[in-house]
Each structure stands twice: as structure tokens, then as C-alpha cells.
Amino acid sequence: MRDTEITAEDLQPVAGNGLLHRRLFLAQGAGLLGAGLMTASVASAVSSADFPDSMRLPGPGASPYGERSRFESGVVRLARPDTGAVPASTGAQSPLDRLEGTITPNSLHFERHHTGVPDIDPGQHRLLIHGLVRRPLEFSLDALARYPLVSRVHFVECSGNSGSLNGPKPLQATAGQLHGLLSCSEWTGVRLSTLLDEAGVDPRAKWIYAEGADSSGMSRSIPLAKAMDDALICLYQNGEKIRPENGYPLRLLAPGWSGNLNVKWLRRIKLVEGPVMTRDETSKYTILLPTGKAWQFVFPLEVKSIITRPSPGLNMKGPGFYEISGMAWSGNGKIAKVEISADGGKSWAPAALQEPVLSKAITRFRAPWNWDGGPAVLQSRATDDTGMVQPTRAALIAERGARGQYHVNCIQSWAINDKGEAANVFA
């Protein structure tokens, strides 16, 4: 049965420059059998029965909290240079080009903080809900842990992620360095609506003000409707307690919305009539338009995708079959479609989407490609279930100008040369 699912037709290109039908990946058998596409990378020799060293002596026993193989120590977060303007205003990107699947391991989740990572004793930490409420409430971690929890997979993306694509020329860097202020985790926490219901929201309240317990006092105003919809007070990240750089012992999660709205080290939520106009939503995190005016309070992160393999630093080794793999996400809902081009946007082939496709979460896409060894320009274009389509760089700049560096969601182009190397280009 599997054999009949793939036909010779599936091995014909469906778009320019060697893109094959995604059915090759959707069928149970990958259908490459007999097509000879894969043999270039496989040695045909039969191994001898020689035992490797690992079989000669026992290894060490179990450990309380495991570590990576020493051979993987080069896969690290990519530090953003400290500008020196503010102590410890640093960050580090996830090495997206070295990861697979959709979950980011906690040790490689991107970080961005304005004055470093606070060291908070959970026994001392409190969350205060006050302002326009019937009764102000203060929660210890023990009290919060008694509330009903929900678990959801969501991405978090810094508003400034991919900002260099609006620069004057393409930066030569890895996919992680260019786009790695993005990660995805299974978050577990208490619905903010549960806590607000208990405090009793005054009808005059239309916004919340959320403040972190770091020394920058990072704080944002958020419409009450979002707080009551899907916002969480998160305690866990991928099963274990949230990591310090991600807000330990608790953070706000505003799924799909600009990264810094997901206030880390959250210490208080004040219900207010209108936005508070904090430093982090006036002098920063606004989108400067060509007119000199700026958009403020642009909340959902627009539909976006990037190809992580191949990408700069991950070179292809000779013509033949390759899997194109990447990540797509939207702050407005689920990914509906990802298309791949190998000819700089002239023709497009649909990619296979890895199930389950979840709302406001990273979706892994994959597309089969038979590279002929010549130059190619690879692009991915995502569409979400609200119908929004990822724009080209030219279209985004036509709309917003090239001065704003927030919410840059345009198509990334990788130029492949005849050595199989990928470079960042503006195509």
C-alpha cells in the first residue's frame, strides 16, 4: 500500500529549480525508494563486526540532572553584544539552525533583558493584583500553585527579532543570529482571568499594567481583553520551573504578542483605565514610519517563517536530494500554509507541515528538493489561518519604511552558490 502512494509523478519538480511534491514527506514511506535520490550520501560498504570502544568497558552511571554530550558543546546561545549603555542590557539568540522540531530546550531559549537576570527567592516573591479591583490580592508562589493550571505550547518572539532585514544591506550571519530572538516551549501556568475574576475587575478598568521585578522595572500596558482571553501566569516551562532568564519564578505570557509584553519576574498587575505610557512602550518598542510618526501598541506578531536548513554555515555537499526544513509561526493563530521557492520567488511549491499545528506556536515545515548543483535563491512564505501572508522585504519597506526595526516579518532569502554555501541576500 505504501508503495502505491508515491508515483513517478511525485518525483517531477512542482516548482522551479528542483522543488518536489510535499507528498514525498506526507506519505508513510518517504517514497524515495528506487528513485535513487538518496544514495549519494550513503556508503555502500558493509561494516566489519569490529566493536567500537564504547562496547569494551562500562560507562558512568545515572546522574541527578543530565548534561549534553561533550561533542555538542558548540551549540550555544549567540550573545547579543552589550551596548554598554545600560549595565547588563544583553540578550542571546537561540541557535535555530542547530535545532530541530518545534520545542526549544530550556537551556537554549533566547534571552533578552534590560538590566540582567535577577536572582529571585521564590519563598519571598509575591504577585500583587491591585488598582481598579474590588479587592486587591497578593499571591505567594504557594498560593498560586493551588490554582488550576493549563499547559499550552506557544512561541515567544522579541519585537526586535529579524530587525537587520530592514537594514541597508544583508548581514552575513547564521539563521540563529538573524532570527533567533524566537523560541517555543510548553508553558504551564494559571489563567490570568482566574486571578482577575477573583480580585473582581472594576468596570472602569480597560487595561492592565504589568511590571517585572528586575532592576529595569520592565513594564508594559496591555488591553484587559487580552488579559481575560488567553494570558497566563506561567510557572513551568517544558515541564520544569521557568528558568531564571525566562522569568523565574513566574512570568506573564501574552500568547502571540510582542516579546516584552510577556513580562518576566512579574511582581504586580495593576488594573487601569488606559495605557500607562511606560518607557518600554514610548521611547522604545514602537514602529517608526517614513513620515516620522510611529505606531504604538502594535501587539500581535505577524505571520512569519524562515528556512533553517540549508542556511548560512550549514553547507550542502554536492548536488542531489535535500530536505528543506524551517519554522513558521503567527501571533494571530495557526499556520495554514507554507510555500517554498528555489528561484527567488518566481515559483512556489507547498511544504509539508508537521502535525500537530498549534495556535501561536512554531510549526515545523519540510519540503523535498533535488538540488542540481547550480545557483538558487531559497525562500519560505507562510500564510496563517486569518489569511495573512508573509510579505516580501520590498512590500514591508514600501509600507513601513526602513527605519523601524520592530515586527519585521518579511521573507528571508538564502542565496545558494555552486559550492552549496548559503548567504543572506535581499532578493
Place this chain on the structure above:
Amino acid sequence: MRDTEITAEDLQPVAGNGLLHRRLFLAQGAGLLGAGLMTASVASAVSSADFPDSMRLPGPGASPYGERSRFESGVVRLARPDTGAVPASTGAQSPLDRLEGTITPNSLHFERHHTGVPDIDPGQHRLLIHGLVRRPLEFSLDALARYPLVSRVHFVECSGNSGSLNGPKPLQATAGQLHGLLSCSEWTGVRLSTLLDEAGVDPRAKWIYAEGADSSGMSRSIPLAKAMDDALICLYQNGEKIRPENGYPLRLLAPGWSGNLNVKWLRRIKLVEGPVMTRDETSKYTILLPTGKAWQFVFPLEVKSIITRPSPGLNMKGPGFYEISGMAWSGNGKIAKVEISADGGKSWAPAALQEPVLSKAITRFRAPWNWDGGPAVLQSRATDDTGMVQPTRAALIAERGARGQYHVNCIQSWAINDKGEAANVFA
């Protein structure tokens, strides 16, 4: 609208001893407002505007590979005692009672190995596919990385997990110590069927023999049908490369089947006509029946669930509202239903299942409980989408006797005393 979703009726018990309707958790607002169920755990004082220490000075900057908060260092894998019979035949359980959600962080994935954890250089490692094939193939890691990948969330469970429930008396230990040879990850790898198709399976081949590169040469025979169905050659675990104790640089994943079939440090797969009768499927990993005969080759792990909160060591603090939280899974498919009893199985209430419910993956369940402060016996009972129902301990022993310690999937009972402490009981 949210307010109308919850009615006073939902706050009436739906089963004995205070179990409430799961609708309390399924509605968008948790519906506890006004019911006064939660206030016992909340301080009503308004905090002063005093800044915590964390706001007075900047913290340290970004790090290449993150670590946990120092306040979480007590959450560790629980070492299984080394029996001394074989060097480094050890293991360690995931601390399930300290985790939430469905994903196990890589550092806390359970481990079980017969002669310790080998240290394997991926540049030297090879996977050989040979035996009844048209052409034997040998794959380097580089070659494997070129194949199409798939990502899937699956649990892995040791066949011996929960074995103490078949013992003569209930062991007083945590949920993690009793049931933590169980973890769940997003695995990414190459479909084994793709590689077997390329090697060309001889029609005489009906089984595969899979062998690890550890010094115990852990090896199992597996029906070819499973290998061609959903088995993977895994390279990644929760986004990053597989951890050493989980098979670095690659492992076999036989989703839903007994843990040791998921051969770690996989070095070869030989296609054979029948099972090879290895040490690990004859002298061990068989199910001893009362008759003295044993079941051999019992592959799928049967439907199962445990309550992780409350559980031994996680004591409740006074009467009132609590969330009962736990994990359910089945090696045969998806979880269809989890029921909770607070009266030792006399009456049952359905739990809310956390979406997405995935096949052969851990499903988190939650149920609202208004504890009256008196004694209670908590149980969870899972049903999978094949209709299999988790048996009571008595039913399992009636079928299999109390000598076998593999594939023990019976209902776990926690007795709650009037201090809110949980104990393991045979109920």
C-alpha cells in the same frame, strides 16, 4: 459570556467526596469567581510599594547554555540503587511529582542502562543495516542528517516501571520513585522505513534485530511491521541532539512499545526471519505468569495513568479547593478518557484532558476537587481510544499473578489523611 458558562450546578459534587465538574476547567474563565473556593490560599493584604532586592541592582548578563535557578536544585532524577550485579547497571526516575505539563525536560528524562552511559564520538559512529536486504548500507551521522526528518511527541516507559505495585505491600515513596521510569519528549528523526526501503527488504525478512553500542550490547528483536510503521531513528530530543543517557548520537524509537525496544546508542539493524532470542528478551523482560510460564514479546505498553498532585510528599494545606493533576498514556493510541475517584473507586468523575491529545504521548489531566478535610482515597482510571481500560490492582493480579514486574499498568491509589498527607495504598 464567560460568566454564563459556569452555573451553580457546576459547583455541586459530581462524584463522592467532593469531586466537581471538569467544566470548571474547560471553560475559558475557570469559573471559581464568587464561589469562594480559592480564597483560603490568598492573602488579602495589599503589598507596600517596597522594592525587592532584585530591583536594586542589575543582574548578570546572558549565558551560552542556561541553568536552573539555584532554588530548584532539589528537583533531580531519583537514582535506582546499583545492584552490584553488573557494573553500572543503574537508572534514575523522572521526578514526576515535581513536573507539570507533558514534556519532560531533557536533564530530567528518566534513564536506565545496563552497563552505564557510553561516550560516543558522533564522527566515528555508524549505523549498519544488513541481513536480509538487497544491499547492506552503512550510515554516518552526516549521511543520516540528509534524510527527511519527522518530529513527534512520544512517551518512553521502561517495561519495569511501577513494578512495585505487584509487590506484597505498598512501598512508601514519591510518585516519581514509584512511576518515574516514564518521560515524554518531542523526538525528531528519520523514519526507519525510509532507510529499510533504501536497503531493500528481502521478502523473507519478518523481524529486525536492533543492537546498541553500549558495553552490554543491549539488543532486541522487533517485528518488521512495527519498523515499517512508525519507528524512527532519532537524532533530536526536544529540539537539541539526544542526550548521552538517552542514546546519543542516535536511538531507535518504537513508539508506545516497551522501553528497552527503543534501543539506545543504536549501531546496527539486522533483518532476520524470526526473533533472535537475545538475553534481553529471554532471561529478562518477559512476564512471569502464576503457572510458571512467561509471556514473551509483549510489546505495546497498556493504557495507564497516575495522579501526580496531590501525591506523597506534596501535602495539602487545609480543606478547600484543589486541582487534582496527573498524566495518562497508552502505547496503543490516544487517551480517550480519564476518570477520577476520591472514594477509592466507588464513584467516578471525568477529568479535563489538556489539548492536544496526541497518540502514544503523555496527556495531562486535571480535575477540580473540594476537599472536606477528611480521609479520601484518590484514584485515576484511563481509557484509550482502542477501548482498553486501566485495570485495578486486584484485576491485574488475578490475570497475571503477583510475580511479574513488567507492564504493570494498574490503578494507583493515594490515601489522603486528615493532615492532607498522601500515602501509597493498595485499595
